[in-house]
Amino acid sequence: MNLIKSFRTLPMALAAGLALSLAAGAPQAAKAQETNLIFGTGGTSGSYYPIGGALKRVFEDSDAIGDVQVVSTGASVANIQNIQDGLNQVAIVMSDVAYDAVEGKGQFEGNKVDLKAIAGLYPNVVQIVATADSGIKTVADLKGKRVGVGKVGSGVEQSAQKVLEAAGMTYDDLARVSNTGYADSVTDMSNGNLDAAFFTSGVPNSSITGLMQTNDITFVPVDGEVAEKLLAAYPYYESYEIPAGKADAYDLQNTLDTVAIRNMLVVPGSLDDTVAEQLAEKFYAYLKSGNVSVGALTQFDPATMDKGLVAPVHPGAAEFYKTVEGGETSSQ
Numbered sequence: 001m002n003l004i005k006s007f008r009t010l011p012m013a014l015a016a017g018l019a020l021s022l023a024a025g026a027p028q029a030a031k032a033q034e035t036n037l038i039f040g041t042g043g044t045s046g047s048y049y050p051i052g053g054a055l056k057r058v059f060e061d062s063d064a065i066g067d068v069q070v071v072s073t074g075a076s077v078a079n080i081q082n083i084q085d086g087l088n089q090v091a092i093v094m095s096d097v098a099y100d101a102v103e104g105k106g107q108f109e110g111n112k113v114d115l116k117a118i119a120g121l122y123p124n125v126v127q128i129v130a131t132a133d134s135g136i137k138t139v140a141d142l143k144g145k146r147v148g149v150g151k152v153g154s155g156v157e158q159s160a161q162k163v164l165e166a167a168g169m170t171y172d173d174l175a176r177v178s179n180t181g182y183a184d185s186v187t188d189m190s191n192g193n194l195d196a197a198f199f200t201s202g203v204p205n206s207s208i209t210g211l212m213q214t215n216d217i218t219f220v221p222v223d224g225e226v227a228e229k230l231l232a233a234y235p236y237y238e239s240y241e242i243p244a245g246k247a248d249a250y251d252l253q254n255t256l257d258t259v260a261i262r263n264m265l266v267v268p269g270s271l272d273d274t275v276a277e278q279l280a281e282k283f284y285a286y287l288k289s290g291n292v293s294v295g296a297l298t299q300f301d302p303a304t305m306d307k308g309l310v311a312p313v314h315p316g317a318a319e320f321y322k323t324v325e326g327g328e329t330s331s332q
Contacts, residue, residue: 131192186211203299
């Protein structure tokens with residue numbers, strides 16, 4: 001009798017056990033569907049790295065996205081190469097480097113990259129700073145001087161080369177070329193080992209602000225014929241003015257005319273549509289939340305995130321922008 005009872009209750013016990021097993025396994029199954037991302041940024045002293053840190057938590061708040069690992073890199077060129085090699089799944093880059101990658105030009109000659117945009121960001125402003133005793137007042141005055149041009153392969157170096165080109169110069173016209181990042185350029189200028197350096201970033205750049213506290217410096221404009229040549233030759237340059245007397249923009253005595261290149265949040269074209277849509281949606285919501293923790297991300301209108309980009313908007317992100325009032329994605 002007891003044996004018969006046991007056989008009768010066995011199917012019920014098995015069913016209950018199976019139900020518990022499925023319930024316990026549900027979170028793991030859901031977790032398995034999440035996509036982990038490696039987020040390529042830039043040097044730890046620039047703007048890209050803290051932006052990555054802020055967006056890590058924003059992106060991880062998505063059911064489609066698991067762990068986001070933020071890594072410091074050599075910035076734009078390195079980030080795109082890492083995306084091409086599958087080492088990064090999301091990155092911040094400058095539009096000039098992204099344009100070359102998409103078109104197969106410059107450092108990407110004959111090697112087009114399947115790069116897609118999630119969003120356009122704030123402008124990276126070309127800021128050339130010289131020591132006051134160097135006598136450098138114009139881009140032409142850089143000839144025969146010791147100049148920091150950014151790390152090898154970085155977006156800073158790309159813009160430095162193009163500015164010099166527009167002024168009719170190459171590295172050969174400089175007394176010394178130093179491939180230093182922001183922090184090292186500041187150190188070398190303070191020690192008298194550099195006359196000037198390029199800082200292509202948001203405004204203000206904390207490294208420049210720090211330099212100003214201990215050294216007399218001159219901001220070199222990128223204007224006149226040099227600016228005209230850049231704007232005519234490259235679709236990603238735009239005119240930019242750093243106003244005078246603005247405390248959070250170096251408190252300059254005079255307005256500084258220069259040029260700027262927009263930053264972009266990019267992913268490989270192969271990224272899952274749902275993940276790309278979530279990246280755009282979470283980023284947009286963060287910008288509109290009023291809780292943005294990195295100043296550079298307050299320097300552009302979220303309504304322009306999908307406008308005027310030099311790389312095609314990812315189809316997944318494009319689906320999100322269609323839900324935003326008046327949202328129209330780039331036609332490229």
